[in-house]
Amino acid sequence: MKPRTIIEKIWDEHVVVENPGAPALLYIDLHLIHEVTSPQAFEGLRRRGLKVRRPDRTLATADHNVPTTDRSLPIVNQISARQIAQLEANCREFGLTCYSVHSPHQGIVHVIGPELGRTQPGMTVVCGDSHTATHGALGALAFGIGTSEVEHVLATQCLLQRKPKTFRVEINGTLRPGVTAKDVILALIAKIGTGGATGHVFEYCGSTIRALSMEERMTITNMSIEAGARAGLIAPDDVTFQYLYGRPCAPQGIEWDRAIARWKQLPSDDGAHYDKHAEIDAGSLEPMITYGTSPGMGIPITGVIPEPESIADPIERESVRKALAYMNLEPGKPLLGHPVDVVFVGSCTNGRLADFRAAASILKGRKVNPRVRALMVPGSYEVKRQAEAEGLHEIFRAAGAEWREPGCSMCLAMNGDQLEPGQYAVSTSNRNFEGRQGPGGRTFLASPLTAAAAAVTGVITDVRTML
Numbered sequence: 001m002k003p004r005t006i007i008e009k010i011w012d013e014h015v016v017v018e019n020p021g022a023p024a025l026l027y028i029d030l031h032l033i034h035e036v037t038s039p040q041a042f043e044g045l046r047r048r049g050l051k052v053r054r055p056d057r058t059l060a061t062a063d064h065n066v067p068t069t070d071r072s073l074p075i076v077n078q079i080s081a082r083q084i085a086q087l088e089a090n091c092r093e094f095g096l097t098c099y100s101v102h103s104p105h106q107g108i109v110h111v112i113g114p115e116l117g118r119t120q121p122g123m124t125v126v127c128g129d130s131h132t133a134t135h136g137a138l139g140a141l142a143f144g145i146g147t148s149e150v151e152h153v154l155a156t157q158c159l160l161q162r163k164p165k166t167f168r169v170e171i172n173g174t175l176r177p178g179v180t181a182k183d184v185i186l187a188l189i190a191k192i193g194t195g196g197a198t199g200h201v202f203e204y205c206g207s208t209i210r211a212l213s214m215e216e217r218m219t220i221t222n223m224s225i226e227a228g229a230r231a232g233l234i235a236p237d238d239v240t241f242q243y244l245y246g247r248p249c250a251p252q253g254i255e256w257d258r259a260i261a262r263w264k265q266l267p268s269d270d271g272a273h274y275d276k277h278a279e280i281d282a283g284s285l286e287p288m289i290t291y292g293t294s295p296g297m298g299i300p301i302t303g304v305i306p307e308p309e310s311i312a313d314p315i316e317r318e319s320v321r322k323a324l325a326y327m328n329l330e331p332g333k334p335l336l337g338h339p340v341d342v343v344f345v346g347s348c349t350n351g352r353l354a355d356f357r358a359a360a361s362i363l364k365g366r367k368v369n370p371r372v373r374a375l376m377v378p379g380s381y382e383v384k385r386q387a388e389a390e391g392l393h394e395i396f397r398a399a400g401a402e403w404r405e406p407g408c409s410m411c412l413a414m415n416g417d418q419l420e421p422g423q424y425a426v427s428t429s430n431r432n433f434e435g436r437q438g439p440g441g442r443t444f445l446a447s448p449l450t451a452a453a454a455a456v457t458g459v460i461t462d463v464r465t466m467l
């Protein structure tokens with residue numbers, strides 16, 4: 001048999017029908033839904049008198065609209081309140097599990113899937129959300145879908161898809177102190193560009209990837225879409241198995257042994273063909289930060305903002321010029337020392353326990369600069385419980401940072417957490433588009449370490465000076 005990549009193996013395993021020239025019908029193992037992209041899909045089912053085909057393979061949570069303030073208070077924003085109530089009503093009507101605002105399992109959809117053990121190697125996972133690739137860290141083929149596709153999957157548990165091309169990203173070397181998984185993925189996107197992987201699925205491999213924890217791997221796969229990729233995944237290994245072992249929805253007993261035997265067949269075969277390749281020397285990376293309004297506009301923290309005139313491609317040159325005007329930044333200048341108004345640690349990119357441990361390692365015994373508002377927002381209740389069990393919340397509060405309830409929070413301006421026009425934020429989220437964190441707000445994407453360093457100094461800072 002021809003050597004196959006893990007992507008092809010999962011694909012082949014899930015194809016229901018595939019006719020030449022037409023998209024394949026792909027079976028979906030896990031469908032995650034949230035309150036923003038599901039209302040029309042449920043309405044469609046209702047109109048057509050359809051049921052949800054596999055409620056047991058469908059899981060809902062409320063995340064985008066959830067205020068990160070005290071949960072005993074009513075939701076002030078009426079649009080948010082309506083969307084959340086609608087999700088709860090739809091899930092009741094269609095018999096679906098829903099981890100809404102008051103559930104102990106509530107959290108960002110891409111945080112709770114893995115932490116519950118619902119996401120497993122070799123699965124196909126979809127969600128009406130761009131950052132579904134996060135689940136690829138566990139060796140699943142996971143991608144975002146549109147609202148009409150959400151309806152299709154709810155009704156049939158299948159999805160029409162064209163077979164993606166494959167893109168192998170080899171990342172080797174030992175990360176230096178202060179350099180994290182977030183810096184690796186920002187460096188990759190800066191290198192290949194936001195369209196560099198269009199139509200492809202990444203497979204991340206190499207010694208750096210193997211040495212990362214599962215949480216760090218999720219930070220990498222989470223941002224695959226920011227390079228244009230359909231998805232991104234990492235072949236399962238002992239790190240994956242140890243992460244999943246004992247999780248509430250992971251296989252148990254004899255089923256666990258069977259699952260491990262199956263999962264060990266997934267890694268790509270020697271000699272498998274990839275349509276594209278890229279390499280990153282992770283050992284030479286510095287902490288990264290973005291200066292513009294796309295995640296590809298990233299530089300090493302000690303670098304200078306590029307001169308648009310030095311960019312050969314006219315479209316890219318114009319978009320950098322426009323981005324710098326929006327960010328009110330000058331080309332040729334360093335970002336180090338630039339004042340910051342807000343620091344946000346959270347989101348499905350960096351809202352897990354390891355991220356708060358990293359931020360706490362900088363904030364412990366230090367104070368947040370009085371000019372800065374620092375928000376620490378756990379990605380789920382489980383993350384919140386674990387962080388509090390370790391006393392991380394006390395470190396944050398003692399430093400003067402806000403320790404909030406779980407949700408998407410300031411990743412996007414939809415739940416009350418947002419920037420004021422003109423404010424600058426160092427954010428651990430994944431998108432720095434114009435207005436993403438609030439109309440007129442300006443976002444520097446970086447790691448939790450870099451974000452925490454900026455919280456203390458009030459300016460963009462090389463965290464390596466504080467380690």
Ligand code: SF4
Nearest residue numbers: 131347348408411412
């Ligand atoms: S944290 Fe941000 S990117 Fe992740 S699901 Fe929420 S809004 Fe989307």
